[in-house]
Amino acid sequence: MIPEKEMKALAVKTDSKIVLLILDGVGGLPLNGKTELEAANKPNLDTLARNSIGGLTDPISPGITPGSGPSHLAIFGYDPLKFEIGRGVLEAAGLGFELTNRDLAARGNFATMDDDQVITDRRAGRIPTEKNQQICAELQNKIKKIAEVEVFIRPGKEHRFVIIFRGDGLQGPLTDADPQREGLKIKFTAAPALESKKASDVVNKFIKEANSILKSHHPANTVLLRGIAKVPQIPSMAELFKLTPACIATYPMYKGLASLVGMKILTTGDTIAAEFKTLKEQWPNFDFFYVHIKKTDSYGEDGSFENKVQIIEELDKSLPQLLELNPAVIAVTGDHSTPAVMKGHSWHPNPFILHSQWERKDHLTAFTENECARGILGRFPATDAMPLMLANALKLNKFGA
Amino acid sequence: MIPEKEMKALAVKTDSKIVLLILDGVGGLPLNGKTELEAANKPNLDTLARNSIGGLTDPISPGITPGSGPSHLAIFGYDPLKFEIGRGVLEAAGLGFELTNRDLAARGNFATMDDDQVITDRRAGRIPTEKNQQICAELQNKIKKIAEVEVFIRPGKEHRFVIIFRGDGLQGPLTDADPQREGLKIKFTAAPALESKKASDVVNKFIKEANSILKSHHPANTVLLRGIAKVPQIPSMAELFKLTPACIATYPMYKGLASLVGMKILTTGDTIAAEFKTLKEQWPNFDFFYVHIKKTDSYGEDGSFENKVQIIEELDKSLPQLLELNPAVIAVTGDHSTPAVMKGHSWHPNPFILHSQWERKDHLTAFTENECARGILGRFPATDAMPLMLANALKLNKFGA
Numbered sequence: 001m002i003p004e005k006e007m008k009a010l011a012v013k014t015d016s017k018i019v020l021l022i023l024d025g026v027g028g029l030p031l032n033g034k035t036e037l038e039a040a041n042k043p044n045l046d047t048l049a050r051n052s053i054g055g056l057t058d059p060i061s062p063g064i065t066p067g068s069g070p071s072h073l074a075i076f077g078y079d080p081l082k083f084e085i086g087r088g089v090l091e092a093a094g095l096g097f098e099l100t101n102r103d104l105a106a107r108g109n110f111a112t113m114d115d116d117q118v119i120t121d122r123r124a125g126r127i128p129t130e131k132n133q134q135i136c137a138e139l140q141n142k143i144k145k146i147a148e149v150e151v152f153i154r155p156g157k158e159h160r161f162v163i164i165f166r167g168d169g170l171q172g173p174l175t176d177a178d179p180q181r182e183g184l185k186i187k188f189t190a191a192p193a194l195e196s197k198k199a200s201d202v203v204n205k206f207i208k209e210a211n212s213i214l215k216s217h218h219p220a221n222t223v224l225l226r227g228i229a230k231v232p233q234i235p236s237m238a239e240l241f242k243l244t245p246a247c248i249a250t251y252p253m254y255k256g257l258a259s260l261v262g263m264k265i266l267t268t269g270d271t272i273a274a275e276f277k278t279l280k281e282q283w284p285n286f287d288f289f290y291v292h293i294k295k296t297d298s299y300g301e302d303g304s305f306e307n308k309v310q311i312i313e314e315l316d317k318s319l320p321q322l323l324e325l326n327p328a329v330i331a332v333t334g335d336h337s338t339p340a341v342m343k344g345h346s347w348h349p350n351p352f353i354l355h356s357q358w359e360r361k362d363h364l365t366a367f368t369e370n371e372c373a374r375g376i377l378g379r380f381p382a383t384d385a386m387p388l389m390l391a392n393a394l395k396l397n398k399f400g401a
Numbered sequence: 402m403i404p405e406k407e408m409k410a411l412a413v414k415t416d417s418k419i420v421l422l423i424l425d426g427v428g429g430l431p432l433n434g435k436t437e438l439e440a441a442n443k444p445n446l447d448t449l450a451r452n453s454i455g456g457l458t459d460p461i462s463p464g465i466t467p468g469s470g471p472s473h474l475a476i477f478g479y480d481p482l483k484f485e486i487g488r489g490v491l492e493a494a495g496l497g498f499e500l501t502n503r504d505l506a507a508r509g510n511f512a513t514m515d516d517d518q519v520i521t522d523r524r525a526g527r528i529p530t531e532k533n534q535q536i537c538a539e540l541q542n543k544i545k546k547i548a549e550v551e552v553f554i555r556p557g558k559e560h561r562f563v564i565i566f567r568g569d570g571l572q573g574p575l576t577d578a579d580p581q582r583e584g585l586k587i588k589f590t591a592a593p594a595l596e597s598k599k600a601s602d603v604v605n606k607f608i609k610e611a612n613s614i615l616k617s618h619h620p621a622n623t624v625l626l627r628g629i630a631k632v633p634q635i636p637s638m639a640e641l642f643k644l645t646p647a648c649i650a651t652y653p654m655y656k657g658l659a660s661l662v663g664m665k666i667l668t669t670g671d672t673i674a675a676e677f678k679t680l681k682e683q684w685p686n687f688d689f690f691y692v693h694i695k696k697t698d699s700y701g702e703d704g705s706f707e708n709k710v711q712i713i714e715e716l717d718k719s720l721p722q723l724l725e726l727n728p729a730v731i732a733v734t735g736d737h738s739t740p741a742v743m744k745g746h747s748w749h750p751n752p753f754i755l756h757s758q759w760e761r762k763d764h765l766t767a768f769t770e771n772e773c774a775r776g777i778l779g780r781f782p783a784t785d786a787m788p789l790m791l792a793n794a795l796k797l798n799k800f801g802a
Contacts, residue, residue: 001462002461002462002464002465002482003482006482010465358430358743358747359430359749360430360431360436360749360770360771361431361434361771362771363771374775376457376770376771376774376780377463377780378457378774378779378780379779379780380463380780384462384463384464386464387462387463387464387465387748388463388464388748389464390464391464391465391466391747391748392464396464396465396466396748397466398466398467398468398745398746399461399465399466399467399468399471399481400467400468400470400471400472400481400485400486401468401469401470401486401487401488401491401508401628
């Protein structure tokens with residue numbers, strides 16, 4: 001990919017508009033001979049594909065299954081191997097918690113341990129969210145600081161919470177304070193380097209204090225902490241690409257990701273139609289829109305092939321709302337694949353189409369994995385998608401004379 | 402791309418001959434459904450394509466529109482992000498001016514400013530070349546040195562000139578002494594780092610002296626200087642690839658580029674037929690020939706779709722002169738695309754075909770962008786073209802045991 005320094009020098013501000021439509025986990029595998037995209041009746045997407053160029057993207061590297069964090073960073077034009085985002089940072093940002101560069105964030109689970117400190121349930125029987133909120137409030141009330149380090153505890157859904165440690169000299173990332181499997185003893189975090197010793201001491205002190213307070217809260221009588229890290233120093237999309245970007249997403253984590261690269265998070269409804277309505281309303285105010293459709297991935301994770309197909313069809317019905325805005329560039333792709341038959345993220349590359357008046361004629365007949373595989377973009381790193389979108393919106397100057 | 406050290410170790414000297422035929426800016430975009438290459442009647446190129454393997458090259462990175470300097474460096478096998486060539490160096494080399502490593506070169510424009518030093522015409526009404534020569538002679542006569550730094554001024558065509566500052570401790574690159582747009586005040590150069598302060602002081606002193614001398618030469622009453630930099634330290638093609646390379650080109654800039662990588666610049670005529678005649682005459686003397694056809698790019702820049710098509714057809718008629726020499730390897734490609742409908746360089750990848758007895762069978766039917774897109778070379782960085790040519794000429798040893 002083109003280095004940051006060169007990208008900053010090439011990018012120019014223009015009025016042209018780009019829409020990046022991410023159908024989360026849309027790429028799939030065949031069931032009865034057809035993938036989810038091949039099975040879906042989606043005339044609008046297929047027509048768009050016939051007027052686009054196509055290819056397949058690898059978010060990280062061929063064969064590597066990505067999490068949502070790195071796969072989104074890649075499609076936003078950032079090297080996912082360079083900018084690692086800890087799960088705690090992602091969740092905190094998604095909850096709207098404004099992180100500073102003195103913060104260390106971790107994703108937490110309430111869990112159950114027995115008298116020998118052996119984990120018997122990593123999710124504490126999926127306690128109700130209300131119970132979670134009550135425990136978090138008690139912990140927060142009793143633990144405001146560890147030495148001079150401030151502690152912020154925020155409940156999520158069921159057994160999940162986020163914890164932020166704020167103080168000077170807290171270096172991350174730390175190893176997970178989580179044995180990963182039931183039947184193993186609880187685990188403390190460790191400092192992989194000398195400079196993160198202070199941080200690991202603080203986190204481990206918190207775990208001990210929490211275990212003591214949680215004694216009376218069986219089954220939620222201990223905590224597991226994962227993805228303990230600081231906010232990476234990511235240049236904003238304004239700085240790197242001279243964009244004024246906005247995010248239209250329904251799930252916290254994607255809003256969190258978008259805010260980390262400097263997108264404005266727009267308030268929107270829960271449905272695809274509501275997301276496209278927001279797009280229309282906010283059309284004059286931004287030059288880059290990231291529109292995120294979550295449920296293709298959720299149904300893929302659930303193994304619900306038919307439901308995933310239906311979401312693609314629902315998206316297809318709303319697509320004309322996007323098309324009538326006539327963006328200079330439309331890109332439609334997934335962040336990663338989530339084949340329903342695998343019930344999880346996979347390494348398969350993502351179908352990618354790009355529509356613009358400045359592209360050659362491709363010969364795609366539909367928006368599917370195999371059609372994109374024979375597109376003129378070929379197979380390419382997802383990090384090249386952003387330069388391609390910018391180029392087609394005429395937002396990049398010439399490199400060299 | 403393969404690193405320099407490994408390339409030097411692998412390359413061997415052989416008698417086999419390679420011809421790299423660059424149709425500058427040949428890749429295009431459709432007008433009435435066909436690109437320039439699709440519209441051209443070019444039976445010889447298409448037959449060659451049917452007996453070649455094909456692919457599409459990205460000179461810098463997908464989405465990045467290159468200037469001619471970096472795009473040529475890439476196709477010559479050099480990393481264009483590593484070796485940056487300033488416009489001044491390029492033009493000076495193209496005029497046959499032998500640059501040393503004490504030289505800082507800049508591309509100049511004579512321009513018009515008003516009494517408030519606001520630029521009103523960046524090209525001084527495109528003064529005649531004779532007038533340019535006369536002004537350059539006067540400037541050279543009056544400014545031979547700035548402090549202990551020697552100054553060389555060489556006229557180009559119309560309003561263009563090249564200036565070389567020769568002295569110790571001149572570091573570049575400097576920022577352009579050019580406001581880039583009319584309606585803005587003249588601009589001096591700046592030193593982006595402390596070590597280039599001496600150079601920027603010398604250049605700015607020159608600009609002030611020139612402005613004083615040019616007072617009587619309205620409309621050519623000031624100068625704009627761009628691409629102010631030193632010669633980059635580039636290993637020669639002899640050193641890197643063990644080639645004895647020659648350049649057959651009609652335009653100064655391409656000769657300049659070729660000389661920077663150590664090619665012998667052959668004297669030739671202005672037509673394509675003349676270039677191929679030179680190729681034949683010099684056939685015994687070199688093992689690598691870079692043949693450059695300029696006008697595909699020029700007509701692309703002018704937006705003359707039909708003329709660009711005609712140049713492709715003219716080239717096609719001369720192609721048998723090349724084929725009958727029976728080179729071990731023939732590669733035909735563009736350095737970058739210049740779609741006539743865009744009237745300028747673009748980011749679109751370049752059609753590339755390679756003919757050799759040692760290649761697999763591809764299924765191309767013609768030399769066009771879309772045929773090359775489905776070629777077995779796929780889409781690849783232009784920097785890989787040179788190793789592919791060398792391999793097919795059996796000029797590379799095995800890597801490792």
